[in-house]
Amino acid sequence: MTMEMKDSGSVVLTAYHPHSPARIPGMEQNFVQDIPPGHSPTSRKSLPRCRRINRMLSNESAAPPAFSRSNSQASMDSTSMEDFWCEVESIKESREDGSEEATLLEFKPADEGELEAEWLQDAGLSTLISGAEEEDGQALLSTLTRTQAAAVQKRYNTYTQTLRKKNKHTVRDVRDIFGTSDSSPTFETVPVSPVPSNGIQLPGQKPVWKSVSSNSCLDCGLDKGSSSITEELSYEVSFSESITVLPKPQEWPKNQRFKKEDSALPKFIVRKSRFGLTEVGDLSPEDMKKIRYLSLIELTAFYDALGVELKRNRSERVRGRENGLFGVPLTILLENDQKKVPGIKVPLIFQKLLLKLEETGLETEGILRVPGSASRVKNLHQELEAKFYEDTFDWDQVRNNDAAGLLKMFIRELPSPLFTVEYLPAFITLVEKISKIKLQLQALHLLIMLLPEANRDTAKAFLQFLKKVVANEGKNKMNLWNVSMIVAPNLFIYKGKHANQQEMQAATTTAHIVRLLIRYQDILWTVPSFLISQVRKMNEAAMNNSKRQLMFDKGVRKLLRRKTMERERPERSEGAVTFPPYLQTDIPEGVIRVYAPLHSKVSMAIQLNSQTKAKDILARFHCENSGSSQNMRGQIQSLHEIGGNIGQHCLDPDAYMLDVYRANPQAEWVIKPKAS
Known part of the structure; x- marks a missing residue:
């Protein structure tokens, strides 16, 4: 389960829990061994519970690789693994109690063509499927970079080939869509300031330009005084266009080992361009919808440029409760909450649980890790459902560990995962197939831009809370890696068909994703400026198309002539309209x-x-x-x-x-x- 990650400096990352009880020397051969009778009674898990976890591991997990480290280090790693699997066992037990009511409505295997059709629709290019001349689709195509256009062409070709095999109907040739004489798209990179980068130019690629940065920057990474190397991130050029050397497949490490120390994570600085930085809440919903289209295309182009397959689950329809608190889709929860608090973006129950923990639980030792009473959590769950909206629930009765249990329960019981079922494989792939932290962060950045607004806002509130938990490590004994290990199964082990053996073997992979989300959240919720430039071009293209259509409207031409004649008349001194x-x-x-x-x-x-x-x-x-x-x-x-x-x-x-x-x-x- 321990993995090795090749990065600049061949960093070795391992799971470690500095505040758990000591482990016996022989434990390095398994993540969790049966605890002997003489084991310390202070262990947070009982003997029967740990034996159940051991059986689960032996039945559902592959054998761990051999280690060449000391027994003490291996024992530390196995402790963090136990945290993960104890959390998994707790999740399984809660489901056996029948607390989750959401059920899968629709799922059936999809062929490659159907997946590509869904991709085109999610990328705002349904016009390529329907054949309709939609303004937004045409405007979007006109803004794509070279690598983005190639990604669209590749998916469209797969879609059309599948249709031809099924003999459904005649499909449009890709050359008609992109308006070129051959199959190669001719879109240029998004233009920015004329300062050439030092990157190697790809064959057939026009020079990539990078803007001159101001002195201001967004600093995200380690605390001051760290000896870690600082890297600079640029938002001026698309991530896919910035890849100058295609990594060889054999360069990717098959067995990655994650180093748990915070110093293993590089410190990143985002230099502000002269346009400044833009957060996701700074743009209108209409423009953020276009950001989502472009982010999906850019993410696909980015993975293509790296030679990595972008795995994607088929969209699912799930049935959740239409009222209540737990097991209710985020959009429905927000609709109900907005009747009480207009403009709210994060569900009220989720905000209240976070507030309760921030007020009284941040300094509680083992918060998030040490479970509350299962019976108390169940009773509190039922009482909240009955009394929360009536404002009669007594929050003073809620213990901190029980509140943490309710918080994790809320996330688990969402009918659709917080990071959406379609892209759960993409989150896993960015760690398993991409070795450099910087490239992982860029992929993660685009995945965050892809999230629906309700999911993104709720995830942001959750990660801000987790950052506060880590900041109080001195008192709660929960460092970044501990928190990530506990939170990972709640976010990435989906209760539907995706809670399979492969995902359960990805403990350190998912924990690494969570710690990237926590550490670099200030970066991840900033909209890359190259996407904003493309939105501007998209809006301009749509406006120009609208103007051309208006000019062909006879009624509009008559109106324009009449307005022109009125402007040529002498202005009246009285009753004139003042703008x-x-x-x-x-x-x-x-x-x-x-x-x-x-x-x-x-x-x-x-x-x-x-x-x-x-x-x-x-x-x-x-x-x-x-x-x-x-x-x-x-x-x-x-x-x-x-x-x-x-x-x-x-x-x-x-x-x-x-x-x-x-x-x-x-x-x-x-x-x-x-x-x-």
């Missing part, structure tokens, strides 16, 4: 009019220069309206870019406004509270 200041178009080049409806001074024309940042504009409004805007106290104000080639974009305070203005000269600029 709001921020909508007036007679503004000189390099000057923007900022609208602030919550300030006493609602608009202001501002001359931009190369050093003007969004925070400078906010500071100017604050100075002009000091003490006069009572309704803004306690709210975080942000400058928003609205319209033009973007739906809505909450700007980074460090964004250089002249660059943003030039990228979207038709936008409106509005100061308003940032969405929480």
Whole structure:
């Protein structure tokens, strides 16, 4: 079960639990041995329980590889393995109690063509299947990079070949879709600032450009003072286009061994471009939907560039409860909760469990690892279902370990996994088939961008809590690897058909994924700027298509002629229509009019220069309206870019406004509270 991971420096990662009872020397040959009668009574698992785990391991797990390490080190590793398998056994027992009510509605094997058809639909390219000339599909195709277009072409070819074999109907030739004379797509990489990278150019690839970074950066990784090497991440060029050397298949280690120390994880710095950084909540839902399309295409192209198969489960329909708390789909939970708290993005019960643990449980020794009473958790579960929405549930009666059990139960009982059933194999593959941490992180980043909004927001809240647990390691005795080992089976062992032997053998693999999620969460919830550039181009293409269609409409042409004649008439001095200041178009080049409806001074024309940042504009409004805007106290104000080639974009305070203005000269600029 222990794996070795080849990275820059041949890092060896192993499971380790520094705070568990000592183990006997012979334990290195198995993850969990039968505990002898003289074993310390302080062990957190009883003798019968550990024997059950041992039987489970012997029946369901492959034999572990031979180790050349010391007995003490192997004993430490087996302790962490026991944590994982004890958690698995606890999950199995809870299911035997019948606490989970969601059932699988539909599942049947899918052939390769059906999987590719689902891929095209999920990538926003259903037009390639239906044959309809949809504007969004055509606009999306027009923005793809070379590697992204190749990934689409590959999936479409597989789809059409399957249809031809079934003799269903005539399908469109890929050359008609991409508008080329041969089967090779001609899309260029997303253009950015003209500073060439030092990467090796692939055959037939146009030069890849990287932008000049500002001094600001997003620092994510280790604590200060660590000797770990710092690596820089770039969001300016697509990940797939940045791969300059295709790794050889034999370079991937077959048996990876994970080193448990936090210092094994590199420290990453994301340099801010002149556009700043954008979090997932900073874009409109419409633009985030396009980000999801592009992320799926980019993830596929990324895996193709690495020579790795992107495994994907077929989408499933599952039936969950339509009311209540546990076993209810996230979307339905949020619909019910939003009737009580408008705009809420994380289910109320999940927030309350997190809050309870943050207030009283972060310093509890063994929190998340030490189980609560099964009978108490069951009773609390039933009481919550009956009293939570009536606000009559007594939270003071809930012990910290019981609250942790309820939290993990909520995640497990979701009808569909938090990280979605379709991409569970992709999460596993990124560790098993990709050796470098940086490449793993890029794949993980795209998978996070793919998540539905409800899943992504809930996962973010959960990971923020786990980060706080790790930060209190000195008191709760739970380090990053301990927390990851306990949480992994709750996230990645799906209760449906995917809870199989192969997944149960992937203890260290899934734990490594969880610790990447916890360690680098600040990076993973930042939208790569190359995807935002593609969204801008997609919106521009859609607008141009709409304009061309309007020009062919006779009624519109007549209306335009009439409006032209009206503008040529002399203006009337009385009754003339006056547009709001921020909508007036007679503004000189390099000057923007900022609208602030919550300030006493609602608009202001501002001359931009190369050093003007969004925070400078906010500071100017604050100075002009000091003490006069009572309704803004306690709210975080942000400058928003609205319209033009973007739906809505909450700007980074460090964004250089002249660059943003030039990228979207038709936008409106509005100061308003940032969405929480």
